[in-house]
Amino acid sequence: MTHAIIIGGSVAGLTAARTLSEHFERVTLIERDAFPEDIAPRPGVPQSRQPHVLLLRGMNILNGLFPGFLDELIAAGAVKVEVGYRADFIGRDGRRLPSIRTGLYTASCTRPFLEWHLRQRVKQIPNLTILEKHVVTGVIASQDKARITGVRAEAKQTHETVEFTADLVVDASGRSSDVVEWLKALVYPAPPETYMTAHWGYAARLYQLPETFNRAWDTFGLQNPKVPGVPFHGGGIFTVEGNRWIVILSGSGKNYPPTDPEAYDAFIKKIPAPDFWENVKEAQPLSPVYGYRNLDNRRRHFEKLDRLPEHFVVVGDAACGFNPIYGQGMTVAAMEAEALANLVGGYADKRQFNGLAKQWASTQAKLLDQPWSITLGADATHVEPAPPQNFGERLAGRYLKAFNSAMQEDAVVLRTFLMILHLVAPLSDMLKPGIVLRVLRHAWKYRRKASAYRDAAPETAPAQ
Numbered sequence: 001m002t003h004a005i006i007i008g009g010s011v012a013g014l015t016a017a018r019t020l021s022e023h024f025e026r027v028t029l030i031e032r033d034a035f036p037e038d039i040a041p042r043p044g045v046p047q048s049r050q051p052h053v054l055l056l057r058g059m060n061i062l063n064g065l066f067p068g069f070l071d072e073l074i075a076a077g078a079v080k081v082e083v084g085y086r087a088d089f090i091g092r093d094g095r096r097l098p099s100i101r102t103g104l105y106t107a108s109c110t111r112p113f114l115e116w117h118l119r120q121r122v123k124q125i126p127n128l129t130i131l132e133k134h135v136v137t138g139v140i141a142s143q144d145k146a147r148i149t150g151v152r153a154e155a156k157q158t159h160e161t162v163e164f165t166a167d168l169v170v171d172a173s174g175r176s177s178d179v180v181e182w183l184k185a186l187v188y189p190a191p192p193e194t195y196m197t198a199h200w201g202y203a204a205r206l207y208q209l210p211e212t213f214n215r216a217w218d219t220f221g222l223q224n225p226k227v228p229g230v231p232f233h234g235g236g237i238f239t240v241e242g243n244r245w246i247v248i249l250s251g252s253g254k255n256y257p258p259t260d261p262e263a264y265d266a267f268i269k270k271i272p273a274p275d276f277w278e279n280v281k282e283a284q285p286l287s288p289v290y291g292y293r294n295l296d297n298r299r300r301h302f303e304k305l306d307r308l309p310e311h312f313v314v315v316g317d318a319a320c321g322f323n324p325i326y327g328q329g330m331t332v333a334a335m336e337a338e339a340l341a342n343l344v345g346g347y348a349d350k351r352q353f354n355g356l357a358k359q360w361a362s363t364q365a366k367l368l369d370q371p372w373s374i375t376l377g378a379d380a381t382h383v384e385p386a387p388p389q390n391f392g393e394r395l396a397g398r399y400l401k402a403f404n405s406a407m408q409e410d411a412v413v414l415r416t417f418l419m420i421l422h423l424v425a426p427l428s429d430m431l432k433p434g435i436v437l438r439v440l441r442h443a444w445k446y447r448r449k450a451s452a453y454r455d456a457a458p459e460t461a462p463a464q
């Protein structure tokens with residue numbers, strides 16, 4: 001019987017289990033945690049108390065893999081969110097983003113809620129075995145070390161070591177993956193890494209929606225302007241299942257938001273959008289404030305290695321962890337599960353995957369390029385001192401500024417931005433001739449407005 005093993009039962013592992021179950025006679029998912037019976041955070045996913053936005057691309061993939069998934073989430077209490085609509089968002093230039101209708105929907109819910117529903121669907125896969133409370137401690141290789149033939153796991157309760165053989169091993173064990181150590185033990189080089197951090201921190205708290213809330217929006221968000229030398233703070237309110245809000249505060253440049261409740265309130269009051277505090281002060285806190293730091297970007301470039309063991313691939317955060325402020329990790333995991341199954345499907349004999357490891361590394365690298373560029377490009381504006389830029393980068397930066405300004409007034413530009421951000425359209429859509437024209441037209445109009453204002457302004461300030 002052909003057999004695939006997946007290490008880790010979070011979003012990357014669960015989606016890979018679903019897609020690979022169509023190509024192998026047996027799939028085994030090994031997870032170190034005991035999955036909670038009810039909807040609840042678990043130790044293996046310490047980020048689960050923080051808000052988790054599911055981008056449109058991710059929702060579409062999940063809905064394709066598990067028909068009716070969006071409806072199921074909504075029926076169970078998640079908030080149906082139309083992308084671009086009923087979102088009150090104040091951008092970095094202090095202006096409110098207009099609301100547009102896109103007719104494209106995703107769900108807003110807590111991370112444990114999403115994962116629980118995903119897991120219930122995955123549990124129904126007939127050729128899948130889920131082995132909980134087992135920690136994978138290493139991979140097993142053929143004698144010549146050219147291919148991975150299985151894994152070694154330790155039962156958490158008995159400490160007994162168990163070995164499993166497989167035709168394909170998928171590492172979906174997240175940021176804490178030991179993959180580099182496993183490769184080194186087999187005398188493979190470690191993949192080169194790109195690492196970048198703008199030293200972001202989060203602080204999140206659950207609230208009961210106040211009865212007085214007029215439900216004018218589902219999501220509220222704010223980003224303070226980033227001024228060199230001035231601490232950057234932002235925040236957001238997400239309506240989630242159970243008539244609740246997750247309130248999130250964020251800060252870059254080590255301006256970590258506080259987790260002490262009083263300091264948390266004081267921080268919200270300082271945010272220059274009075275309606276933020278006006279809303280939150282009426283809401284009943286349901287949890288402590290949970291902080292999270294180390295929201296960095298780390299990408300392992302397996303595609304740059306000359307040698308990789310066959311019959312082994314790495315997916316999800318184990319390969320590339322993003323600063324989550326742009327909400328990409330779960331969607332990228334779902335995209336990878338789809339792409340991996342497409343590659344595997346191309347092999348007639350599911351016992352012979354010679355070449356798959358390198359093929360996957362280069363497919364994955366292409367898939368990661370867009371979300372990686374979005375995150376790194378945005379995070380670069382939070383790094384101080386600003387990294388030096390060449391002429392091309394300065395030009396791109398100016399265009400991006402003009403694009404951001406244009407989307408405040410032009411619904412077509414805003415829609416393009418949202419589709420790129422939600423990973424349903426390529427980054428190159430920003431440079432479509434029709435879009436460039438709209439951005440330049442806006443920049444020209446804005447420039448004329450600005451110079452008219454300058455001409456009309458008195459040269460010296462009026463006497464007090």
Ligand SMILES: Cc1cc2nc3c(=O)[nH]c(=O)nc-3n(C[C@H](O)[C@H](O)[C@H](O)COP(=O)(O)OP(=O)(O)OC[C@H]3O[C@@H](n4cnc5c(N)ncnc54)[C@H](O)[C@@H]3O)c2cc1C
Nearest residue numbers: 008010011012032044047052053136174316317324329330
């Ligand atoms: C603060 C924060 C906020 C985030 N917000 C968002 C968001 O808004 N939107 C979004 O899309 N993404 C977000 N993410 C990212 C998202 O959580 C991940 O990208 C997503 O969970 C996919 O990760 P993964 O499945 O690869 O790994 P993880 O979610 O880290 O899961 C790894 C799994 O492997 C298991 N495991 C680990 N080691 C072993 C082992 N040796 N043996 C067996 N099992 C093992 C763990 O217990 C766990 O279940 C956020 C991340 C953080 C840190």
